[in-house]
Amino acid sequence: MTANPVFVALDTTDPDYARQLAERVRGSVGGLKLGLEFFNAHGPDGVRQFLDMGLPVFLDLKYHDIPNTVAGAARAAAALGVSILNVHAQGGAAMMRAALDAVKSVSPSTQLIAVTMLTSLSDEDLPSVGLTPPVGEQVLRLASLTQQCGLDGVVCSAHEIVRLRKELGADFSLVVPGIRPAGSDVGDQKRVMGPAEAVAAGASRLVIGRPITGATDPAQAARNIAESLGISAV
Ligand code: C5P
Numbered sequence: 061m062t063a064n065p066v067f068v069a070l071d072t073t074d075p076d077y078a079r080q081l082a083e084r085v086r087g088s089v090g091g092l093k094l095g096l097e098f099f100n101a102h103g104p105d106g107v108r109q110f111l112d113m114g115l116p117v118f119l120d121l122k123y124h125d126i127p128n129t130v131a132g133a134a135r136a137a138a139a140l141g142v143s144i145l146n147v148h149a150q151g152g153a154a155m156m157r158a159a160l161d162a163v164k165s166v167s168p169s170t171q172l173i174a175v176t177m178l179t180s181l182s183d184e185d186l187p188s189v190g191l192t193p194p195v196g197e198q199v200l201r202l203a204s205l206t207q208q209c210g211l212d213g214v215v216c217s218a219h220e221i222v223r224l225r226k227e228l229g230a231d232f233s234l235v236v237p238g239i240r241p242a243g244s245d246v247g248d249q250k251r252v253m254g255p256a257e258a259v260a261a262g263a264s265r266l267v268i269g270r271p272i273t274g275a276t277d278p279a280q281a282a283r284n285i286a287e288s289l290g291i292s293a294v
Pocket of ligand 1: 180
């Protein structure tokens with residue numbers, strides 16, 4: 061059976077609520093994503109509470125600092141036993157390589173991926189931070205650098221999947237947020253795509269938050285998404 065590509069984003073500072081959500085959707089998702097909001101409230105101990113659920117955990121802390129500091133942070137995070145960690149590709153090649161060495165030295169199975177350009181940045185924002193539009197060219201440049209550094213993949217928007225898949229090959233992991241099943245609220249995401257369309261375009265994993273966590277029945281919402289992907293859920 062195909063592995064479920066959906067990582068549910070548990071974006072909350074309330075650990076009981078996060079756990080309750082995770083319990084409700086565990087049979088219908090492929091993993092859990094914990095980010096800065098949860099981590100800054102509960103730290104490594106908070107993350108450990110989710111490692112016993114039998115689902116891979118993506119710790120989404122987007123490191124961006126000098127190589128030595130990022131390597132130390134990534135080493136400590138990998139030692140927790142999470143399945144996916146990430147850095148900002150804009151931290152540069154030396155930083156990504158240092159992070160990769162650190163992660164694989166303590167946990168060879170942990171995947172290290174990179175954020176290329178934040179999806180909150182558009183073409184109009186780039187000159188003010190010294191970059192030349194279009195965003196798509198910056199994304200491709202940074203994703204190529206990420207691959208050259210040996211990382212496992214990138215986070216990208218749904219609209220970049222086809223080009224990155226074509227340029228970077230079948231084995232590079234494309235982790236895609238901004239997923240909206242038909243009929244769900246777009247919220248603050250700008251460039252969205254349905255789950256089945258994103259997988260058909262070449263996404264490896266989908267990060268889905270509010271369409272599941274904000275639904276009246278999160279378990280049913282997660283089941284519906286799994287079924288739309290041809291995956292049987294419980
Ligand atoms: O609720 P929603 O489905 O929009 O949640 C998307 C998740 O993906 C959030 O946890 C958000 O932080 C994360 N994310 C994103 N865009 C990125 C990287 C991560 O929306 N470029």
